[in-house]
Amino acid sequence: MDIDLPALLAGLAREHRVPGAQLAVHHAGETVTAEIGEETYGSGEPVTRRSAFPLGSLTKPFTATLVMALAGGGDIDLDAPLAEYVPEVGPGGRMTPRGLLSHTGGLASNIDEGGEHSEVRRRWVARHCRESAAVHPPGTVFSYSNIGYILAGHLVEVVTGMSWWEATEAILLKPLDIAPAFVVGPPSGFRPQATGHTVRQGRDRPLPVTGQTLPKVAAPSAGLALGAADLVTFARSHLGALSLQAAIDRDCAREMRRDQLTGVKAGPFGMADSWGLGWAIYRDAGTDWFGHDGTGEGTSCHLRFEEAAGTVVALTTNAATGVALWEDLLEELRPGGRAVGGRGLSRPPEPGPRTPGSPECAGRYVNGEMEFTVVADGAGGLGLTTNAAERFELTCFEGLRFTMREPTGGRTTYTGRFLRDPETGGVDLVQVAGRLARRARDDGSALAALAAPGEGG
Template identity: 30%
Template sequence: MVETSEMGLLDFVALAADKLAVPGVAVGVWAGGQETFACHGVTSIANPLPVDPDTMFVLGSVAKSYTATALVCLAEQGRVDLDAPVRRYVPELAFPDGMAAVEITVAQLLNHTAGLDWRLGVDTGEGDDALAAFVAQMAELDLIAAPGARASYSQVGFNLAGRIVEKVTGLTFERAVAELLLAPLGLAHTGFFLNDAITKRFAVGHNADPEGTLTVVRQWKDTRANNPGGGVVSSAADLLAWARFHLGDGSGVLPDAALRRMREPTVELKGSTLGDAVGICWFIRDVVAVDDSAATVRTVGHGGSGNGQFAELLLVPERDFAVVVMSNAGPEHGIALNQAVVKWALEYYLGVVERVPEPLAFDAKRAGEVVGRYDNDLMTIAVVLAAAGDGMTIECRIKPEIRTASESELPPDLPPASFGLLPGDGDGYIVTSGGLNGQRGFFTRDDSGSIVGADLAGRFFGRVA
């Protein structure tokens, strides 16, 4: 995308942000025992202020790392058993499948193996009872798999994990996280509420209108019940401090051994952009270092998406390295920028390069098996043959009925993108254009060999007849 040789971090960030038309970006790197920050652009195109290391962005699902760490803290204090059933702490938990409510464990929430769907499209308000009301709504949620049977990324699971924090501590989720983590670590530019940010400098999101022009979004962040799964706001300086904490600087909050356990694989991921495995919340991937030995290097991280804002946090523990990126533009802009910065930083500082797999040549027979519609509670994937009949496109859209019913602003849909199947017998695929460029997933078959679902970004979509 942008030439990386003979270029420093700030130069690369500025050039990449301008090329991708991202209004503002904040980057932090920890390498060689030093912090380096590169900030470029503005907080808002409507009311612009320069982005700096203390500018607060919405982190989206990077928030899951705070929720998981809070539960690990409670486990170290002997107040939570991660292997215990969730019902020990949330006895009112219920599902249509009664046994599932009995069987799901705390640990399964934290590595996405509880069998829960991605999201639950309800808004339970901004009061202190938001999480309790959210969990009550889960009584209507069908599972996509038996607990422990497979990994499938779930916001619902982490919101339920947040309710465990509330029940065990007797505090609201946000106050518990502040007392367990934010205050002891001195993270003064990290919080959950508008009041945490409005007296400081903060970025707003931007999405493209139908003509492709970026405009300021009006919903700054998700609902309160989604705080455990996606509600943290933070700055580059604080997020890099959070990364350093997880590299082993426990700062008296957690012992190094507990932090290391969070980075150990608990379940394998199949054909996923998220990683090769899941630890306790963290996504784990082994990539190739080309600096001197072509050895495999393990990365540990998490990404996050908000309404017109995107964040990335990546650790390389064996190299004592971390990179964090936050940007304030929609997926075709922000995601591409974040990925480019992380890729550049890994190569520039560590000589580490992740090789992107090449799709197979178009095969009409295999294409015929996967063409169709797949959906979950909120979104639909359409896999369609290209007009010329020599390729396929994939389109991911929020369901029209969800848009119609929503009282809040939802991000725009992405246009169809080209994609191809990958070598091997695992039914893997890769998106090769558009805002999802580089995303990998796979198709799921039943015992008879028929394709019954598709995974995208770790989320399961069932095939629609």
């Protein structure tokens, strides 16, 4: 390649105060890697190719691949009622394995990290994943769901008789000669693991994150730790690299990359252009790219690949500011035709001109344990408060679209929109970072629940 990757990565890491990072690029049959900095700030332990970074939600494509391996072997039918394999979800028949992997299963977005979590995933599923408790009718909308992937991991355990950790290691990683590390769960051999860091304006040094809040039950959604070179190997196995032993055949891999959202009323606005089975789909770089992003406790990791040339780009960082580093990396790669799919977070897709915030958007919106309260200030402004007591000022655009910057003054920006009821025209939903919350029934301006919500604007 004609780019000095170590120099590029080191410069971006200094700019964004990222203590350590890995970058791996596969192009034209060659993989080039760069590793810079320390696993933990001030520790003196350098980041190496072997260092494992908590992947956060980049764990999900691995869990999806496990499910697809079972589908390819005839052990499950992607479109069968999930209750045929996991009776704990209860009757209904609309929730399917395909819906879980494409985030159209209707389940709530986030696990209540402060709640009670049985370490027996079957018991947790029986309590939290019943189809009758779905927050959206299955198959009608995209709403990003960590809980859906916990259920997908349980499906793997039911069918294989192995734990999710055992299945991940034996079916996916060992054939690719990847040594696993896990954020939570049983140890699987020694592999140095990077520590996440918070980076605050006005402070000289990044602060290591000492606590770990991910419950063991949530491991299939966010529990894996790997390196950038491992991510490249995994993506190349999906592209059918002849030198690698893939867990799934070419047909299953192709199905994972196929757009699954045809006919779905609300897509993954702000996160991607569409979604497959485990993979986000990005169409903003002139060709289809696939991948996923993941944030852990003070880490940010990213993966993109495209089929035509077989190019793969993977970045792992041990700071929350790694998101901004990734955005700048995409801009650095763009000149000379090296555009990588996946727009930055600083503005919504096709935002149009800025507008005042509409007062009709004010109200309380819920998705399981997640809650947003939107308040109009009477002067054309909107504020959004989460149930974690974070408050954001919204920058509004045409079509009821908005961005909201993290309240600590950092650069991370979330993209969202309000959606209208196609029958009444009233605002009934808000979507933030792909998660779709419905106006609460006890809200003074509540509208009737929708069976098939429509696009906003």
